[in-house]
């Protein structure tokens with residue numbers, strides 16, 4: 001029996017994770033689900049945002065489903081030493097799992113163009129996969145310091161780090177339209193010069209069937225919302241991928257429609273890309289679609305059950321059509337939307 005560890009975390013994390021777990025139980029009733037603490041709530045209980053008891057539970061897990069971590073801008077958690085803050089717990093979790101490739105799909109399902117603030121003709125048919133490097137760059141390993149009136153973080157990459165995430169992007173492109181756009185800032189940064197050199201060399205050596213182009217991150221920030229159909233797979237470093245993927249959430253219409261899968265050496269980590277949304281936490285109005293679709297990605301990539309994943313994607317699309325949530329201009333609250341997904345699952349055949 002596969003074992004899944006759930007880490008609901010802070011803010012709306014528990015609300016959207018409960019929805020995703022209800023859907024998982026319906027589609028994969030044989031999985032064992034074990035819940036643990038991460039983030040601010042773990043700090044409050046154990047004095048550590050990624051406590052040993054949570055680490056230990058990951059040992060025999062087949063996949064991890066995370067909610068969200070972190071508090072509001074004025075939260076007391078933000079005054080803690082950095083290594084004790086909720087976000088540090090999440091970064092330590094990603095590192096512990098060795099999840100270096102973060103897949104963030106941006107998709108506008110047929111018939112859901114009206115949920116996008118973009119003109120329907122721009123939103124229609126968009127299907128981008130952002131592959132974000134997740135264990136390097138300014139987030140990890142480089143020099144970092146704050147000292148008096150000076151502070152720095154170092155964006156550092158090595159060839160093996162670039163190659164392993166680029167391989168995932170090329171592999172994904174081979175299953176899709178065969179195009180990879182590598183995004184960097186090679187006109188200014190040495191670290192991007194290395195990134196570009198290594199991505200190009202890997203393509204030339206091993207993936208000659210994939211079309212590769214390079215674009216600058218500032219230009220992509222404009223083009224991804226003004227001409228999203230130009231992209232198939234985007235591969236980029238950690239910080240650029242973090243920012244571009246929140247921006248890309250504008251295309252389907254909400255952060256609440258952006259799931260993710262983080263893959264690497266061991267068990268995968270599956271989480272919505274949005275944060276803990278302190279402004280709506282506890283009100284029961286969060287859009288759980290991203291968390292539910294992350295559970296779908298868990299079935300697809302973590303448990304290799306694509307039929308379950310397809311079932312979830314179809315049910316979410318149906319629920320969005322009939323019961324859009326408030327972030328999308330609709331009226332459905334978290335429970336209403338989740339019930340709509342569950343009833344769509346009951347009427348949708350398992351295979352198709």
Ligand SMILES: NC(=O)c1ccc[n+]([C@@H]2O[C@H](COP(=O)([O-])OP(=O)(O)OC[C@H]3O[C@@H](n4cnc5c(N)ncnc54)[C@H](O)[C@@H]3O)[C@@H](O)[C@H]2O)c1
Nearest residue numbers: 068069070071255256273274275276277279280286287327
């Ligand atoms: N992976 C994570 O756990 C993660 C990701 C991003 C931010 N954070 C943390 O979350 C906290 C809040 O960050 P923020 O306010 O910058 O970003 P956020 O993503 O939490 O919220 C941004 C805006 O989007 C809305 N939103 C987000 N998800 C939604 C959903 N599912 N349904 C409806 N509306 C939704 C929020 O209400 C808010 O208005 C911070 O502590 C931050 O560090 C955590």
Ligand SMILES: CC(C)[C@H](C(=O)O)[C@@H](O)C(=O)O
Nearest residue numbers: 070087090091242273274275
């Ligand atoms: C909370 C934070 C550490 C995290 C990140 O920057 O990776 C978040 O913004 C995300 O996109 O998952």
Ligand SMILES: [Mg+2]
Nearest residue numbers: 242243246273
């Ligand atoms: Mg982010």
